[in-house]
Amino acid sequence: GAVVSQHPSRVICKSGTSVKIECRSLDFQATTMFWYRQFPKQSLMLMATSNEGSKATYEQGVEKDKFLINHASLTLSTLTVTSAHPEDSSFYICSARVGSGQPQHFGDGTRLSIL
């Protein structure tokens, strides 16, 4: 149980392209989903927290116009990297949880490479 599917697993695209990453909870309803960014050999950096039906809460230093988050349903959240540039290349990971105090369950991550 508690499976989170993240798609795509890898994206390679040209600078200036917008890229959408999907995060789905397959066997549970997620009231909250999280988006992280992980740099090589580093820990996870929380980018934003999204609750179903409301605007995402972004961490300090994360551009909300650059990283658009939509949490349209209890099983789906999307992260759109708008007008991506090489410095946006990274490993992006989503997680979902049923409710406060419950463990987060993670997707397998998306490797984004901007040429």
Place this chain on the structure above:
Amino acid sequence: GDSVTQMEGPVTLSEEAFLTINCTYTATGYPSLFWYVQYPGEGLQLLLKATKADDKGSNKGFEATYRKETTSFHLEKGSVQVSDSAVYFCALSVQDSNYQLIWGAGTKLIIKP
């Protein structure tokens, strides 16, 4: 603020060796504690957790005990395998921060045959 400190890696061991990865924390509230594992190229998987003092989390031969007196949650395994090679993250969550996860830096474990 709340924080998690893990031992630096990489930790390199031979197969069947005993493993300890140290984790200590500071928290203003009463945290829940977690160990997550990340295999190469993958996302994170919850390995084990403990929600109150003296709780022992266990899974796949790994164990960790919530020690309030020493503010620690060390990860142990009696006999490691090559397939245990991964990065291990210690984390905590507290109610005051809406149960967001506070992460340690991660410890890379390399098991040699």
